[in-house]
Amino acid sequence: MTSDPNFRALTGIAAFAMLALTAGAAIASEFERVRPVTHAATQKECGECHMAFQPGLLPAVSWTRIMDGLQDHFGENASLPADTAAAIRSYLTQTAGSGDGRLIRITEQRWWLRKHDFEPSIWSRKTVKAKSNCEACHRTAAQGLYEDD
């Protein structure tokens, strides 16, 4: 029975499917649970205008580009004293995640788009206001927990 080539092929396909499923789950959960921000200056300075996004949500290259461009931070001057900026830069890049380093918006990363394929009208709701407002839907986003969708 076990030498039946059809059976062996089936077992092979099943094993492959299991592997693919597991890998898929691992990729999906990478961004559903990220390490919370533990650096005081990052929490304070980034958190003044928006939720302090966890470093794991972007790759180091993206964080570097963001910290290089604070004078034009998504259309706004968000410059910081040099020593504060350097400390934040090193925290973000050393604890960064993965993703496309050409993109500096978390909301343009492929994993993000895949998980947020909604009607565009959702983003203009008064309680949402912007795609960057994670906490509008993910109540525990500030702790790095995004599994509640």
Add this chain to the structure above:
Amino acid sequence: MKTILLLAATVAFGTGVALAASGDPERARILDGYAAQAKASDFTGFSAERGRSLYLGPHAGGKVADTPACASCHTRDPVGTGRHYKTGRDILPMAVSANPKRFTDPAEVEKRFERDCVNVLGRACTAREKGDFITFLSNQ
């Protein structure tokens, strides 16, 4: 000697004025710093009225078109809680009466002027403007 005494008297007088106007020693020191810079020109003291005009605007030429005045985010009533124009994040009140810690950390004060004068006015603020602004909000 006379000059030194005169200078000391001027400084002491200036500090007194700032302290009376702002009510917090650290805030008074910040105001004194801007007064010292502003005195290079025809400075005769900070004006809450000029500070109000600066706060309410509207101004032209700012980096962020959506915020032609400080009031755009901080609301026209500085006692109220502000709201970031894009992210919706709450901003603690600007008025010292509603937020006694406002304008008491020199680095924080300079950081905000450095950024938001560009965002709202499209240029750096002068020492006189900074002093006027704090004077206005210290009396609110």
